[in-house]
Amino acid sequence: MQAGLLCGYMALLISNAPKSVIKDLSRIPGIGPSLASDLYSLGVHEVAELRGRDPESLYSELCEKAGQHVDRCVLYAFRCAVYFASESRPDPEKLKWWNWKDSGVP
Numbered sequence: 001m002q003a004g005l006l007c008g009y010m011a012l013l014i015s016n017a018p019k020s021v022i023k024d025l026s027r028i029p030g031i032g033p034s035l036a037s038d039l040y041s042l043g044v045h046e047v048a049e050l051r052g053r054d055p056e057s058l059y060s061e062l063c064e065k066a067g068q069h070v071d072r073c074v075l076y077a078f079r080c081a082v083y084f085a086s087e088s089r090p091d092p093e094k095l096k097w098w099n100w101k102d103s104g105v106p
Contacts, residue, residue: 021045028084030077030097038062038074039081050085058082076100 017040024046025036042061044050055078063070079100084090093099094106 017041028081029095030080035074035077041065047085050082052086053082055079055082072102073097 017037021040022033022036025031025039025044026033028047028050031039039050039058042058042065044053044058055075058078059070059075062074077097077100080095080097083094083100087094091106099106
């Protein structure tokens, strides 16, 4: 099993997030079960709760909870997630987390 898949699997095993929450948050492009569990641990229980949130603050809080630096790609996914939750008709190009890197924030 690849390291990334193992981490996601372990997150699911230790997550206390209800399956319905994981399912709802996983509707967000770029957010799978592992990041959905992370969002749940940050107090986000549904997509709508991401509206108006600061992705950088979410990322910093996750790093603090983890007790270590978390891969910066998570920040990009959080930026995309907040955009998705905030737009009624999102631009498909902006629903790709890699388009939210520091140098290319749309």
